Amino acid sequence: xPAISIAKSxxxxxxxxxxxxxxxxxxxxxxxxxxxxxxxxxxTGVVEDxxxxxxxxxxxxxxxxxxxxxxxxxxxxxxxSGIDGQEYILNMIDTPGHVDFTYEVSRSLAACxxxxxxxxxxxxxxxxxxxxxxxxxxNNLTIIPVLNKIDLPAAQPDKFAEELANLIGCKPEDCLRVxxxxxxxxxxxLDQIVKQIPPPVGDPKAPTRALIFDSVYDSYRGxxxxxxxxxxxxxxxxxxxxxxxxxxxxxxxxGVISPEPIxxxxxxxxxxxxxxTGVKDVRQSRVGDxxxxxxxxxxxxxAGYKDPKPMVFSGLFPLDGAEYPMLREALDKLQLNDAALxxxxxxxxxxxxxxxxxxxxxxxxxxxxxxxxxxAGLTLISTAPSVVYNVTLDDGKxxxxxxxxxxxxxxxxxxxxxxxxxxxxxxxxxxxxIMELCQQRRGVQKGMDYLSEDRIEIRYTLPLAEIVFDFxxxxxxxxxxxxxxxxxxxxxxxxxxxxxxxxxxGEKVDAFSQIVHRDKAYAYGVSMTGKLRELxxxxxxxxxxxxxxxxxxxxxxxIRAIRKDVLAKxxxxxxxxxxxxxxxxxxxxxxxxxxxRVEVPQEAFIAALTTDSDKASEKKK
Amino acid sequence: xxxxxxxxxxxxxxxxDLVKIKxxxxxxxxxxxxGGGTPSLMEPSDIGRVIKKxxxxxDLTNKTEVTLEVNPDSVDKIKxxxxxxxxxxxxxxxxxxxxxxxLQTLDRTHNPENVSKVVNWASEIGFKQISVDLIYxxxxxxxxxxxxxxxxxxxxxxxxxxxxxxxxxxxxKLAAQIKRGEVEQVDDDLMAEKYLMADQLFTKAGFNWYExxxxxxxxxxxxxxxxYWLGENWWGIxxxxxxxxxGERFWNVKHPNSYKExxxxxxxxxxDSEILNKxxxxxxxxxxxxxxxxGIETKSLNEKQLNNLAGYVDSGHLNHSDWQRGRATLTxxxxxxxxxxxxxxxx
Numbered sequence: 001x002p003a004i005s006i007a008k009s010x011x012x013x014x015x016x017x018x019x020x021x022x023x024x025x026x027x028x029x030x031x032x033x034x035x036x037x038x039x040x041x042x043x044t045g046v047v048e049d050x051x052x053x054x055x056x057x058x059x060x061x062x063x064x065x066x067x068x069x070x071x072x073x074x075x076x077x078x079x080x081s082g083i084d085g086q087e088y089i090l091n092m093i094d095t096p097g098h099v100d101f102t103y104e105v106s107r108s109l110a111a112c113x114x115x116x117x118x119x120x121x122x123x124x125x126x127x128x129x130x131x132x133x134x135x136x137x138x139n140n141l142t143i144i145p146v147l148n149k150i151d152l153p154a155a156q157p158d159k160f161a162e163e164l165a166n167l168i169g170c171k172p173e174d175c176l177r178v179x180x181x182x183x184x185x186x187x188x189x190l191d192q193i194v195k196q197i198p199p200p201v202g203d204p205k206a207p208t209r210a211l212i213f214d215s216v217y218d219s220y221r222g223x224x225x226x227x228x229x230x231x232x233x234x235x236x237x238x239x240x241x242x243x244x245x246x247x248x249x250x251x252x253x254x255g256v257i258s259p260e261p262i263x264x265x266x267x268x269x270x271x272x273x274x275x276x277t278g279v280k281d282v283r284q285s286r287v288g289d290x291x292x293x294x295x296x297x298x299x300x301x302x303a304g305y306k307d308p309k310p311m312v313f314s315g316l317f318p319l320d321g322a323e324y325p326m327l328r329e330a331l332d333k334l335q336l337n338d339a340a341l342x343x344x345x346x347x348x349x350x351x352x353x354x355x356x357x358x359x360x361x362x363x364x365x366x367x368x369x370x371x372x373x374x375x376a377g378l379t380l381i382s383t384a385p386s387v388v389y390n391v392t393l394d395d396g397k398x399x400x401x402x403x404x405x406x407x408x409x410x411x412x413x414x415x416x417x418x419x420x421x422x423x424x425x426x427x428x429x430x431x432x433x434i435m436e437l438c439q440q441r442r443g444v445q446k447g448m449d450y451l452s453e454d455r456i457e458i459r460y461t462l463p464l465a466e467i468v469f470d471f472x473x474x475x476x477x478x479x480x481x482x483x484x485x486x487x488x489x490x491x492x493x494x495x496x497x498x499x500x501x502x503x504x505x506g507e508k509v510d511a512f513s514q515i516v517h518r519d520k521a522y523a524y525g526v527s528m529t530g531k532l533r534e535l536x537x538x539x540x541x542x543x544x545x546x547x548x549x550x551x552x553x554x555x556x557x558x559i560r561a562i563r564k565d566v567l568a569k570x571x572x573x574x575x576x577x578x579x580x581x582x583x584x585x586x587x588x589x590x591x592x593x594x595x596x597r598v599e600v601p602q603e604a605f606i607a608a609l610t611t612d613s614d615k616a617s618e619k620k621k
Numbered sequence: 622x623x624x625x626x627x628x629x630x631x632x633x634x635x636x637x638d639l640v641k642i643k644x645x646x647x648x649x650x651x652x653x654x655x656g657g658g659t660p661s662l663m664e665p666s667d668i669g670r671v672i673k674k675x676x677x678x679x680d681l682t683n684k685t686e687v688t689l690e691v692n693p694d695s696v697d698k699i700k701x702x703x704x705x706x707x708x709x710x711x712x713x714x715x716x717x718x719x720x721x722x723x724l725q726t727l728d729r730t731h732n733p734e735n736v737s738k739v740v741n742w743a744s745e746i747g748f749k750q751i752s753v754d755l756i757y758x759x760x761x762x763x764x765x766x767x768x769x770x771x772x773x774x775x776x777x778x779x780x781x782x783x784x785x786x787x788x789x790x791x792x793x794k795l796a797a798q799i800k801r802g803e804v805e806q807v808d809d810d811l812m813a814e815k816y817l818m819a820d821q822l823f824t825k826a827g828f829n830w831y832e833x834x835x836x837x838x839x840x841x842x843x844x845x846x847x848x849y850w851l852g853e854n855w856w857g858i859x860x861x862x863x864x865x866x867x868g869e870r871f872w873n874v875k876h877p878n879s880y881k882e883x884x885x886x887x888x889x890x891x892x893d894s895e896i897l898n899k900x901x902x903x904x905x906x907x908x909x910x911x912x913x914x915x916g917i918e919t920k921s922l923n924e925k926q927l928n929n930l931a932g933y934v935d936s937g938h939l940n941h942s943d944w945q946r947g948r949a950t951l952t953x954x955x956x957x958x959x960x961x962x963x964x965x966x967x968x
Contacts, residue, residue: 540933540936540938540958540961541936560810562809562958562961563809563810563812563813563814563957564786564809564810564812564813564816564957564958565957565958565959565960565961566786566833566956566957566958566959566960566961567788567960568784568785568786568788568833568834569785569788569834570833570849570850570908570909570912571846571849572849572855572857572863572865573857573862573863573872575849575865575870575905575908575909576870576895576905578908579901579904579905579908582904582908582960582963582964582967583904583967585960585964586964586967589964597932
């Protein structure tokens with residue numbers, strides 16, 4: 001076994017750059033990245049077998065349950081090469097695996113010299129992996145193509161080796177074959193990391209510059225900042241300074257993860273580790289920012305820093321209005337660990353007090369909502385996600401609209417909406433249905449390539465608003481789950497957009513308002529009023545449901561008043577039973593939201609998030 | 622039949638003795654009700670023994686209401702006369718409908734013509750209190766069918782009508798037939814129209830509602846039913862019978878054999894019981910009293926309950942002038958959504 005003990009391995013702050021290899025693993029959600037990472041921890045001896053939990057590096061429950069990694073971490077692995085017999089330090093930087101976290105991914109990649117492109121050889125490469133691969137290539141990373149899960153009966157390593165070779169311009173036989181599950185091929189992979197990936201290069205004498213590639217809030221230690229030292233040196237005695245804010249911090253601790261945090265004497269050029277400064281909020285220690293020292297600050301920041309920019313907005317409201325303060329507290333707490341999450345108080349006539357929240361994308365939104373519900377025990381109603389519209393009024397005034405209820409009525413000169421470049425990978429049999437979907441969603445085709453004989457890459461530009469409106473679910477259902485999607489914002493375009501309001505009993509329900517393309521407004525109005533008619537139970541009075549653009553009604557449905565809601569018989573033995581029945585019905589009523597005088601079930605708010613074809617297919621089930 | 626009747630009544634009489642020991646005080650019985658199953662199949666002399674036993678063990682007065690449920694096919698005039706002689710002073714006749722196809726769907730086998738025969742005989746014998754039960758909303762019953770049944774009932778010399786909307790209980794044959802699509806769904810809107818039709822025709826004929834599903838001429842209210850709705854005490858005798866005593870509910874074992882075994886061991890045949898807490902007692906009071914013409918005294922409601930009800934006064938579901946006089950009472954429209962209103966004030 002070429003593993004070496006941690007105590008005897010090269011120590012932090014005393015490891016020559018030539019001995020260091022920094023790499024990450026690019027993989028799709030279920031392609032086995034965490035299993036492979038766990039296996040590397042075991043083989044290099046940093047985790048003893050008996051301490052191994054499955055997917056050691058994914059810490060949060062949600063991550064573990066969904067099998068995805070949201071926040072990256074960096075692990076220092078000592079390794080004696082089987083090729084030259086020398087001792088090396090491999091820093092494995094775990095990357096988030098989803099489209100919403102492209103920026104975080106790009107920073108993780110910027111901390112590395114090489115990347116393992118890990119592909120499940122029963123499934124082939126997926127769109128997000130491809131996107132991250134392109135990012136890695138743009139960052140000039142050395143790519144090691146690896147086919148995983150070779151132990152599976154359905155594995156087709158030859159087919160997918162061909163595909164990978166086409167993509168990165170290598171030979172099919174250059175693709176390594178491993179099984180994270182059995183460990184087969186993993187030692188060879190570790191040796192190849194040493195051999196193929198170049199060591200980091202930096203100036204140890206220059207003013208210190210370290211790249212923040214992750215920042216995590218820990219309730220005991222405050223913010224833990226993960227850095228890669230590019231130039232100079234970080235020592236525990238330093239006072240550090242964040243380049244973007246200029247704020248100075250005392251260094252409380254610096255160290256490496258292996259795989260638990262171990263304090264060290266510092267970090268030198270090319271090294272990866274963590275630092276703790278007592279900061280309580282990740283927004284003061286932002287991903288992409290440059291850490292330098294206060295006494296000898298760097299003149300130039302490392303390239304590529306961006307403020308996280310929310311792309312998707314949604315209102316979050318507690319079902320029980322009394323839980324509003326708890327929601328605020330929970331959001332505050334979450335924000336300590338999520339620099340991309342923004343929120344401000346919002347009050348809705350229909351839903352009461354809540355928060356308008358901005359997210360990086362749909363997954364980010366889902367994760368935040370799920371964490372709020374799970375960790376704070378809240379029951380939430382979320383409104384349909386909206387994108388950011390830049391509106392110019394007739395009088396030249398400009399507004400930024402992230403909430404359909406704030407969309408001005410009339411007097412609009414121009415509206416700009418965000419546009420994304422979408423890449424879809426799928427088996428070629430689905431070309432037709434994918435193109436049909438993209439066309440329906442106002443897409444413009446930009447190109448198409450065959451990745452292999454029966455797999456295609458289709459590129460479209462689409463309004464982001466069309467993507468956030470259940471595009472991914474539609475894509476999945478039309479391609480029996482085979483298609484994968486990646487998208488990135490590329491700017492904004494003028495759109496012919498209108499706001500469709502929904503009125504219950506003549507009163508506008510702001511939570512149901514939606515900004516849609518003018519050509520689709522009528523269909524949207526008909527579909528929403530129809531859906532609400534099905535979902536809202538009959539009340540003791542008639543409830544008209546209308547869809548309107550401004551003052552113009554474009555669709556109308558009616559919920560007739562309930563005529564009868566009474567049990568005829570109530571005698572001796574029935575009394576207890578009837579009381580229990582009424583009590584149960586009363587409980588059901590509590591899960592309704594009062595909109596004016598109308599009881600609206602939670603499902604009605606969720607329905608606003610999906611299209612009709614979903615509902616039709618559900619009915620068929 | 623008579624031997625079965627005799628043996629069973631022996632057990633009932635024994636249970637009455639056990640009840641007397643349990644209650645251990647002299648109480649006045651305002652109502653005796655023979656119902657559940659088909660008590661009109663029993664020997665009148667056996668029914669008489671039960672009445673006498675109750676009179677021996679407790680106090681009966683000449684105002685005590687003694688009701689017998691009657692299946693129209695199970696009696697002739699002579700038998701009715703004997704029931705009258707044994708002390709029965711009120712009959713409740715299971716008419717259900719006057720339309721044969723409706724009776725068939727309900728699985729009631731009696732000949733509708735027998736209803737008028739029985740009621741007329743009873744009247745000739747001297748019964749002053751005669752009630753018929755009707756059911757509306759049976760699948761396949763048209764509005765005209767229902768009107769036929771109402772008119773058939775109103776043509777009889779009766780003092781009281783109960784009219785119930787059909788409840789399709791899960792697990793019944795009818796529920797299965799509806800599920801299989803053999804019998805059409807029950808339509809709540811049609812039910813409502815039928816209720817309104819019934820109330821209108823009953824009222825015109827001099828029958829006034831005093832509980833959601835009950836109408837009476839000349840204040841011939843059923844004392845028995847009122848005791849349920851006013852939360853009074855009652856004791857149910859026989860297998861599966863329910864009782865209520867000062868906030869405690871209990872019920873007898875269901876199977877006749879286990880009933881017999883318990884009685885023969887000189888034990889009350891109680892299967893289980895439930896003690897109602899204060900909120901449950903109050904919830905039941907609200908749930909039951911709202912169904913009566915007298916409604917609920919608003920003084921007994923808290924602020925939240927009053928607020929919740931105010932909207933129903935505005936919408937015409939609760940009577941406006943009664944509300945101002947301190948009572949929450951249902952209007953005709955309100956009667957149709959009584960459960961909805963009760964849910965607003967349930968504790």
